[in-house]
Amino acid sequence: MQLKRHSSNPILLPNPASDWETYNVFNPAVILHNGLFHMFYRAQGLDWVSRIGYAVSVDGIRWNRLNRPVMEPVDASDSRGVEDPRVTEIEGEFIMAYTAYGSEFSGEGKPTHFGGGILPMFARSPNLIDWQQIGPMVKGEDNKDHVLFPSRIKGNYMAFHRRSPKVWLAESSDLTHWPEESMRPIFGPRPENGWDSLTVGASGVPIETEVGWLTIYHAYDASHTYRLGACLLGLEDPSVVIHRPKDFIFEPREIWELRGDVPNVVFSCANVVVGDEVYVYYGGADHVIGLATVGLAELLDFARFG
Amino acid sequence: MQLKRHSSNPILLPNPASDWETYNVFNPAVILHNGLFHMFYRAQGLDWVSRIGYAVSVDGIRWNRLNRPVMEPVDASDSRGVEDPRVTEIEGEFIMAYTAYGSEFSGEGKPTHFGGGILPMFARSPNLIDWQQIGPMVKGEDNKDHVLFPSRIKGNYMAFHRRSPKVWLAESSDLTHWPEESMRPIFGPRPENGWDSLTVGASGVPIETEVGWLTIYHAYDASHTYRLGACLLGLEDPSVVIHRPKDFIFEPREIWELRGDVPNVVFSCANVVVGDEVYVYYGGADHVIGLATVGLAELLDFARFG
Numbered sequence: 001m002q003l004k005r006h007s008s009n010p011i012l013l014p015n016p017a018s019d020w021e022t023y024n025v026f027n028p029a030v031i032l033h034n035g036l037f038h039m040f041y042r043a044q045g046l047d048w049v050s051r052i053g054y055a056v057s058v059d060g061i062r063w064n065r066l067n068r069p070v071m072e073p074v075d076a077s078d079s080r081g082v083e084d085p086r087v088t089e090i091e092g093e094f095i096m097a098y099t100a101y102g103s104e105f106s107g108e109g110k111p112t113h114f115g116g117g118i119l120p121m122f123a124r125s126p127n128l129i130d131w132q133q134i135g136p137m138v139k140g141e142d143n144k145d146h147v148l149f150p151s152r153i154k155g156n157y158m159a160f161h162r163r164s165p166k167v168w169l170a171e172s173s174d175l176t177h178w179p180e181e182s183m184r185p186i187f188g189p190r191p192e193n194g195w196d197s198l199t200v201g202a203s204g205v206p207i208e209t210e211v212g213w214l215t216i217y218h219a220y221d222a223s224h225t226y227r228l229g230a231c232l233l234g235l236e237d238p239s240v241v242i243h244r245p246k247d248f249i250f251e252p253r254e255i256w257e258l259r260g261d262v263p264n265v266v267f268s269c270a271n272v273v274v275g276d277e278v279y280v281y282y283g284g285a286d287h288v289i290g291l292a293t294v295g296l297a298e299l300l301d302f303a304r305f306g
Numbered sequence: 307m308q309l310k311r312h313s314s315n316p317i318l319l320p321n322p323a324s325d326w327e328t329y330n331v332f333n334p335a336v337i338l339h340n341g342l343f344h345m346f347y348r349a350q351g352l353d354w355v356s357r358i359g360y361a362v363s364v365d366g367i368r369w370n371r372l373n374r375p376v377m378e379p380v381d382a383s384d385s386r387g388v389e390d391p392r393v394t395e396i397e398g399e400f401i402m403a404y405t406a407y408g409s410e411f412s413g414e415g416k417p418t419h420f421g422g423g424i425l426p427m428f429a430r431s432p433n434l435i436d437w438q439q440i441g442p443m444v445k446g447e448d449n450k451d452h453v454l455f456p457s458r459i460k461g462n463y464m465a466f467h468r469r470s471p472k473v474w475l476a477e478s479s480d481l482t483h484w485p486e487e488s489m490r491p492i493f494g495p496r497p498e499n500g501w502d503s504l505t506v507g508a509s510g511v512p513i514e515t516e517v518g519w520l521t522i523y524h525a526y527d528a529s530h531t532y533r534l535g536a537c538l539l540g541l542e543d544p545s546v547v548i549h550r551p552k553d554f555i556f557e558p559r560e561i562w563e564l565r566g567d568v569p570n571v572v573f574s575c576a577n578v579v580v581g582d583e584v585y586v587y588y589g590g591a592d593h594v595i596g597l598a599t600v601g602l603a604e605l606l607d608f609a610r611f612g
Contacts, residue, residue: 017323034433056372058436066362068370127340130364 001302003250003292012289020045026283029087030270040085050081076104086147096123099144120146145201160202169239204271225264227251232303245306260285307608309556309598318595326351332589335393336576346391356387382410392453402429405450426452443484451507466508475545510577532571533557538609551612566591
């Protein structure tokens with residue numbers, strides 16, 4: 001089972017006439033709300049700082065983008081960029097998980113991300129345009145690829161995060177405090193399995209089904225080729241892996257996935273349920289944005305039995 | 307009493323790097339919804355066809371605009387442009403009143419607008435981005451400057467429209483049928499009064515107050531200078547003029563209001579209540595967009611007793 005590329009790919013390109021999305025647009029969050037697709041994409045411009053742009057679409061394919069970012073760095077904790085958004089609608093508001101990449105490290109541990117330090121941040125918005133920082137999930141560690149679940153479990157907010165090389169689960173009563181004692185690893189790389197042998201991390205918001213949380217994740221191998229996989233996690237306890245197929249569901253094959261700013265990368269932060277289809281948006285080679293789709297039933301069947 | 311220009315004026319300019327908003331941006335609708343200012347502005351580009359662009363703002367002053375229009379001509383009835391939007395929020399949806407300027411006239415009367423024919427159109431949207439045509443208020447006459455009231459009166463939708471040179475009222479049970487028998491003139495030009503001696507037309511959505519509908523309107527004189535005035539109309543029957551001050555509240559004075567694509571024009575399609583202020587957005591000389599403000603209490607006091 002492989003995701004199917006949309007014929008209009010790539011669906012979003014950098015804008016060479018812009019100062020802030022000059023070189024790369026990639027790794028978008030996408031949500032379907034009130035009849036529109038809303039995209040939040042990472043963009044790099046003349047200063048190579050990552051900012052988050054917004055585009056809107058009626059069909060999920062043709063996009064109309066705002067000419068300025070909706071999120072930019074505000075201080076030394078994110079001055080090198082705000083990266084890789086995942087947006088969740090929950091209880092009437094929108095929560096963005098994103099990575100802050102700073103020039104000054106504000107945590108207690110050691111800076112680990114290219115010498116600067118990163119923070120797995122959350123922000124909230126009532127309207128998808130105006131975002132207010134909530135704060136980091138943790139400080140002082142190399143932690144990113146976090147994403148909030150679309151509903152609480154036993155009263156708590158739930159989130160994936162990544163303590164390299166594994167996907168972890170975290171819980172919070174208020175989106176601000178994420179106690180260490182409730183954090184636990186879910187699954188890690190499979191050294192014997194080739195494509196997901198080195199590191200894994202969550203993709204978009206997990207999809208709630210009757211049989212469990214349908215979850216797409218990324219992984220890379222020794223050649224640093226990024227692919228996507230799927231698995232099924234327990235509905236009441238997502239730290240339980242119900243099934244994890246051996247094969248990947250998507251890998252770089254188009255020229256614009258093989259070559260770009262970072263070669264051999266398909267990286268997704270969005271798997272949107274659209275009717276009975278799943279729209280998987282992804283960055284191609286950290287340079288452009290693509291769309292691949294699959295039937296929801298087919299993907300779920302693969303995650304259960306593949 | 308005069309409106310006060312904002313120090314950031316003009317707040318929106320044409321974009322010479324664009325194909326569709328190259329030359330002029332003017333006459334915007336603006337509504338405040340869900341914590342954001344949403345602007346719909348008329349734009350003219352390389353082909354001089356009017357399209358409607360969208361911009362969003364947190365403060366009503368600094369705007370972030372989409373790179374493509376949200377409304378464009380679709381057939382011969384509007385192929386020369388969609389113009390001068392006014393947007394009303396009513397009963398959970400958004401209604402845009404706009405003027406369709408066509409190359410082929412679909413009505414029963416004679417084309418009268420620069421030889422082509424115009425239609426006072428309505429469109430609806432659940433989300434401010436995706437607009438569906440409802441249809442014209444009337445056909446076969448020179449009728450524009452129409453705008454929907456923000457609530458029904460005695461079960462009917464109410465709208466201003468202009469049968470030149472007067473402001474008229476119309477009623478509808480469904481936004482589609484606007485029976486001729488319920489149409490009636492409200493007020494016209496005052497030949498003896500200089501600034502509003504030739505023609506008048508409604509500005510933005512009228513403001514409901516305890517003492518009546520606070521209404522801003524435009525007028526021009528023999529020199530074709532466009533100014534703004536205010537009046538108060540009956541709450542239960544807006545065809546009753548409670549008071550209409552003699553003086554105008556705003557006139558072209560800045561260079562960019564005196565010179566542009568059409569000289570000596572301030573023309574407004576939006577008077578937004580923001581706390582205890584009224585934000586009046588306007589086109590300056592059919593070329594750029596400005597903002598002028600006034601206290602709501604001060605404006606109401608003027609409309610009642612000025």
